[in-house]
Amino acid sequence: MGLAKTEIFTDQQNEIALFAKVFGHPARVAILQQLFKIDACYCGDLVNEIGLAQPTISQHLKELKHLGLIKGNVEGTSVCYCIHTENWTAMKTVMNEFLNQDLTEKQDCC
Amino acid sequence: MGLAKTEIFTDQQNEIALFAKVFGHPARVAILQQLFKIDACYCGDLVNEIGLAQPTISQHLKELKHLGLIKGNVEGTSVCYCIHTENWTAMKTVMNEFLNQDLTEKQDCC
DNA sequence: TTAATTCATTGCAATATTACGATTAAAAGA
DNA sequence: TCTTTTAATCGTAATATTGCAATGAATTAA
Numbered sequence: 001m002g003l004a005k006t007e008i009f010t011d012q013q014n015e016i017a018l019f020a021k022v023f024g025h026p027a028r029v030a031i032l033q034q035l036f037k038i039d040a041c042y043c044g045d046l047v048n049e050i051g052l053a054q055p056t057i058s059q060h061l062k063e064l065k066h067l068g069l070i071k072g073n074v075e076g077t078s079v080c081y082c083i084h085t086e087n088w089t090a091m092k093t094v095m096n097e098f099l100n101q102d103l104t105e106k107q108d109c110c
Numbered sequence: 111m112g113l114a115k116t117e118i119f120t121d122q123q124n125e126i127a128l129f130a131k132v133f134g135h136p137a138r139v140a141i142l143q144q145l146f147k148i149d150a151c152y153c154g155d156l157v158n159e160i161g162l163a164q165p166t167i168s169q170h171l172k173e174l175k176h177l178g179l180i181k182g183n184v185e186g187t188s189v190c191y192c193i194h195t196e197n198w199t200a201m202k203t204v205m206n207e208f209l210n211q212d213l214t215e216k217q218d219c220c
Numbered sequence: 221t222t223a224a225t226t227c228a229t230t231g232c233a234a235t236a237t238t239a240c241g242a243t244t245a246a247a248a249g250a
Numbered sequence: 251t252c253t254t255t256t257a258a259t260c261g262t263a264a265t266a267t268t269g270c271a272a273t274g275a276a277t278t279a280a
Contacts, residue, residue, distance in 0.1 A: 001239045002265030008161045009136035013143070021134030025268080026119035026127040029208065033123070036211040043227055051118045053270050058228055060268095073219050077226040077277045080219040092209050098139065099202050101146040109183050109190040111269045112235030135238080153257055163240050168258055170238095187247050187256040 016098050019091050022067050027052055028060050035070060035083050042078045067091075126208050129201050132177050137162055138170050145180060145193050152188045177201075 006014050022028055030050050035041050043061065047054045061081060064070045068087040073080045116124050132138055140160050145151050153171065157164045171191060174180045178197040183190045 001263075002237050002267090004135055004137070004238065004266095005162065006136060009140055013136040013139045016139045017134055017136040020130045020132075020139075022130075023208075024127055024131030024134045025114055026116060026123040027114070027268090029123045029126045029130075030119055033208075033211070036213055044225095047227095052115065052268095054227070055229080055271080056269050062228085071219075074227095074276090077224090079227060082219045083213060085213065095205075095209055098133075098143075099205055101143070103146055103193065103195065109181075109192045111233075112237090112267050114268065137238090154255090157257095162238095164257070165241080165259080166239050169240095172258085184246090184257095187254090189257060 012094075015094055018067065019095055022063055022069070025060070027056070028064055031057070031060055031064065032069070032083070035081060041081050043081065044078065046081070122204075125204055128177065129205055132173055132179070135170070137166070138174060141167070141170060141174065142179070142193070145191060151191050153191065154188065156191070 004017070009017075023032075027050060031046055034046060034049055038045075043054075043057065046061070047057045050057060052060075061070065061072070065072055068084055069091065070081050071084045073082075114127075119127075133142075137160060141156055144156060144159055148155075153164075153167065156171070157167045160167060162170075171180065171182070175182055178194055179201060180191050181194045183192075
């Protein structure tokens with residue numbers, strides 16, 4: 001089907017999955033790392049830095065922007081991207097809660 | 111293409127993406143949460159709990175196992191699954207390093 | 221105005237993912 | 251042995267993702 005049955009899961013589970021999904025491609029990981037490293041970054045810089053075609057980078061940027069993790073600011077013919085710090089922090093809270101779950105019992109069935 | 115160009119990224123970037131990808135589906139999130147909640151869990155229990163068909167759950171379990179995040183132990187005709195705590199901890203280190211990046215400068219281009 | 225620059229969008233081909241019915245494999249129970 | 255139970259695997263349909271060439275839109279430079 002290729003289509004996740006999101007309606008049978010909780011909002012929290014779907015939210016975790018959506019955030020994780022956007023990190024599930026190395027190009028988007030690389031873009032984010034670059035935005036953290038450089039305080040602001042033009043689209044063209046990312047194309048040069050990462051080595052994928054411009055439309056491909058543009059598409060990845062669109063997905064990151066759609067989730068609110070980055071912001072883009074038009075400056076003439078260029079677009080300057082940066083991390084959306086408030087939303088990044090909110091995302092971290094959600095993901096940390098999931099990643100830092102504790103085992104209720106010191107299980108080891110295996 | 112549907113195929114990521116992993117060769118142009120660092121091992122670290124690819125590793126982050128692989129972990130994130132497996133969390134990028136709510137069924138796998140739900141499975142992991144259940145395994146944390148219950149100290150051990152049979153495949154059939156997960157099928158009942160989550161509400162996807164048995165082959166679908168089995169497929170998701172396979173992906174989680176392939177990344178080493180869970181272990182499975184055959185007990186008669188059943189299979190008992192649990193979190194692979196050591197590998198989970200190692201994964202957390204990798205993901206936390208990515209999620210907890212700090213901005214080098216108090217950027218705000220936007 | 222015209223040309224150049226920068227980036228978004230469109231359209232498409234190749235591949236991956238999701239879901240599940242049908243089947244198989246292995247063990248337990250009758 | 252035969253049947254039941256449990257879960258993995260196979261096969262396949264529907265959909266999503268990735269990547270890029272071609273194009274378009276907006277701004278700046280000449």
